[in-house]
Amino acid sequence: MEQQPPQGQDASAAGDRALTCYRHPDRETGIRCVRCERPICTDCMIGASVGFQCPECVRQGSGTGHRPGAARPRTVAGGTVTSDPRLITKILLGVNLAVFVAVSIVGRPLLDELLLFGRAYNGDPSAGIEGVAEGQWYRLVTSMFLHQEVWHIAFNMLGLWWLGGPLEAALGRVRYLALYLLSGLAGSALTYVIADPAQGSLGASGAIFGLLGATAVLMRRMNYDMRPVIILLVVNLIFTFNPWGAIAWQAHVGGLVAGTVIAFAMVHAPRERRNLVQYGACGLVLLAVVGMVIARTAVLI
Structure with missing residues (x-):
């Protein structure tokens, strides 16, 4: 209260x-x-x-x-002040939960259709599942909203709520949504480039790490104590690079880098060139994602 x-x-x-x-x-x-x-x-x-x-x-x-x-x-980044500063965060939560429920009901067929794969199982199209290399670029996006385990979606949605609300209030809805989606895409793209193309990947972790990087940038911009966010980042990186290798660290790193770059441009852009710097940074990150995907696809096909 x-x-x-x-x-x-x-x-x-x-x-x-x-x-x-x-x-x-x-x-x-x-x-x-x-x-x-x-x-x-x-x-x-x-x-x-x-x-x-x-x-x-x-x-x-x-x-x-x-x-x-x-x-x-206006918000810190020049966005419009709204009566509900968590609207986009709530919508993203709803989409993730809806996809989770749908996969729980439909089962493996829907999971295989949305999962991030570099290419068909073992490069064999007869396996019935094609990947990004075969032209299914949509998997870079759908995998961002896909979770299979309860603990996985629980951790990601808690992170989205804790980090997303304050960021949405500080950046504004449009800028915040761009940050979230581009961070997730960057995580998917780096996974596609580095990971085993036959290894499936899923989860909103890339986008969440983007929000984490953006939170650090915003707190530094406002001269707030950085220790809490640094501790949170270190703990998450320890879990990311755990010896069991069950986590797609590529998505975490890609999302973290993209979110940090975009947030820096958004909160430090000069007022007179704010839109040019902010949208330019988003455009460059998107261009980098597309370039990575094209280059990797040329190697796999």
Whole structure:
């Protein structure tokens, strides 16, 4: 629950005490709303044309009393501020869960149809399953929403909810969706390039690692304590490169690199060239993915 300070009292009490968010008194911050000057944390701050605003000031500015011609509040990356900052995250969760239920009901035929394969089993088209090398590029996308084990989808969806919500609020819906999909595609592409082409791969892990890399970039941009996200990243990399080899580390690395690159461009883009830098970075990552897939396909066919 959100806690509000007593009327007329700033929760960050002045003097020599550290500033704390007026909506979350347990969180220290060095950022103030540019309109009311109350201290706000990362979850509460909303990017404006200059600096950041608190949610109350944004609501007041977008209501009936909003001055004609005034700049509409924007997120840190220049996205539009929305009433539900987790909408895309909820939709992605729903799609992953729906695919999981569908595979659980239909069974192996649907799994084989959506799984990421480099090429047909052992290169034998008569096996009945063709891969990316045979032209089924859609597997690079469908495998991102595919899970077979309960523990697998549980871990990925928890990561999506914890990391995705704050990122969607900070980047805006369109930029956040581009980050998620391109990170997942980059993970699939690197798996296709490096892994055994006859080895199936599935899961949203590439996209989740992209969100993890983006979270690190955003926290660094806001001058927040990096230790929690570094610890989380190290733990995940340890699990990724475990000695049992059951995890497709290629997807994790590909997603992490893509997510970090895209997020850096989104939160550090100069205001006057923001769209060019942000969409240009997304375009370059997509071009790299396509180039990797084409090059690998030329080797396999």
